[in-house]
Amino acid sequence: MIWSKWMPGPAVMATGKLLVSFTDFKVNRFLDLPQAALAGFDLRRGWADMDGAVGMWLWFMPTQKRCGSLTVWTDEVSLRQFVRSPEHMVIVKAYRNRGSMNSSTWEVDSRTRRLTIRSDALQHLQPA
Numbered sequence: 001m002i003w004s005k006w007m008p009g010p011a012v013m014a015t016g017k018l019l020v021s022f023t024d025f026k027v028n029r030f031l032d033l034p035q036a037a038l039a040g041f042d043l044r045r046g047w048a049d050m051d052g053a054v055g056m057w058l059w060f061m062p063t064q065k066r067c068g069s070l071t072v073w074t075d076e077v078s079l080r081q082f083v084r085s086p087e088h089m090v091i092v093k094a095y096r097n098r099g100s101m102n103s104s105t106w107e108v109d110s111r112t113r114r115l116t117i118r119s120d121a122l123q124h125l126q127p128a
Contacts, residue, residue, distance in 0.1 A: 001122075002060045006114055007044060009053025014074045015110045018054055020117055021079055022124045023068040027099035030065055036098070037067045039091045046087060052078020054110075057118065065099075070121045072108075079105070102126045 027033050040058045047053055054072035061067070073079045082088060104124045108117060 002062070003118065004041075004044075004058040006055055006057055007047050008055045009047055009050055009072075011052050011054050011074045011078075014054050017107050018110050018112075019073045019076055019079055019105055020108055020121070021069075021071045021073065021103065021105045022121045023070075023101065023103045024066060024124070024126055025068050025095070025099055025101050026064070026066045026126075027095075028065075029098070032095070032098045033060075033062060033065055033067065036095055039095070040067060040069060043087060043091065050078070050082055052081070055114070059121075070118060072117065076105075 025036060027036055037058070037060055044056065044058065047056060052074040054074060056069060056071040058069050059067065071079070071082075073082075102124075106120070108120075
């Protein structure tokens with residue numbers, strides 16, 4: 001698994017309970033993987049302006065045709081606003097028929113180390 005660097009969001013100093021969201025997208029064809037990964041990086045460019053965004057990583061498993069994100073939010077409302085954003089919806093529509101998506105969320109305390117959040121995410125990977 002290849003991880004991007006941690007990218008802090010505007011709410012990086014949030015305290016208390018936080019919401020973690022893990023997405024796992026498996027493309028049907030290897031040819032679609034680079035474009036799907038680049039789409040994630042395109043979304044990442046706007047990360048600094050996402051209300052409630054604490055931080056994020058992107059991840060890739062090229063040999064398994066998989067990529068995704070691990071994002072941390074102040075609350076579910078902020079996550080839902082992102083999921084419904086026009087920028088996100090364009091990508092969802094473009095890749096809807098090019099693979100399968102799984103996602104999961106869980107809560108952590110703001111004192112939880114980033115490395116722990118990342119290792120916990122591995123438990124949410126779907127079997128290859």
